[in-house]
Amino acid sequence: MTKDAEVRRQEILETAMLLFEQNGINKTSMNDIAKAAAITKGLVYYYFSSKEELVTAVIDLVVEQINQQLQEIVQAPSLNFYEKLAEILLLYLVAIKERHKLIDFSPATTGVYELVKNRLTESALLYTKDFIRQAVEAGILTIDYPEYTLKILINGLADLYVEGVQEPKVLAVLIEQSLGLPKGSIKLS
Numbered sequence: 123m124t125k126d127a128e129v130r131r132q133e134i135l136e137t138a139m140l141l142f143e144q145n146g147i148n149k150t151s152m153n154d155i156a157k158a159a160a161i162t163k164g165l166v167y168y169y170f171s172s173k174e175e176l177v178t179a180v181i182d183l184v185v186e187q188i189n190q191q192l193q194e195i196v197q198a199p200s201l202n203f204y205e206k207l208a209e210i211l212l213l214y215l216v217a218i219k220e221r222h223k224l225i226d227f228s229p230a231t232t233g234v235y236e237l238v239k240n241r242l243t244e245s246a247l248l249y250t251k252d253f254i255r256q257a258v259e260a261g262i263l264t265i266d267y268p269e270y271t272l273k274i275l276i277n278g279l280a281d282l283y284v285e286g287v288q289e290p291k292v293l294a295v296l297i298e299q300s301l302g303l304p305k306g307s308i309k310l311s
Contacts, residue, residue: 131169139180146223185241192249204307
């Protein structure tokens with residue numbers, strides 16, 4: 123039985139994502155993905171010419187999922203500025219925690235980590251720059267270069283996380299201080 127090419131490609135992507143999240147990228151082979159998807163390894167290579175291409179596609183899928191959630195948070199009319207910041211922080215922390223084997227910080231997967239970091243940073247900037255700009259216009263934030271500040275903050279938090287600073291309350295305080303917000307204004311549930 124043959125399947126539509128896009129359906130088959132999506133099945134391979136989802137299978138790979140599941141295996142990467144369970145076992146890590148280095149411990150998952152293309153053969154493992156083919157077996158789990160109940161297809162031949164050649165068919166996996168038909169859709170993805172290399173494991174690197176498949177890893178990139180999986181990361182794109184993860185970032186797309188996070189982007190959808192991020193967009194919902196930023197556009198939520200029921201949340202105020204501080205609640206949105208808290209939800210955005212929690213979104214990224216949960217996404218990283220749930221996918222810790224995919225987003226591995228080990229030296230063996232430095233390239234993957236950099237790819238994930240760059241893609242998540244790009245999407246965070248894309249979806250939050252207008253949100254931050256609006257906060258500046260509304261007088262909630264008093265920063266002169268919001269986009270640059272946001273870029274420094276996002277990259278800095280990512281680097282700190284890799285170094286082991288993973289306590290949500292600490293990260294929330296760092297965001298408050300970096301943006302000049304009142305102490306305790308970002309409440310994490």
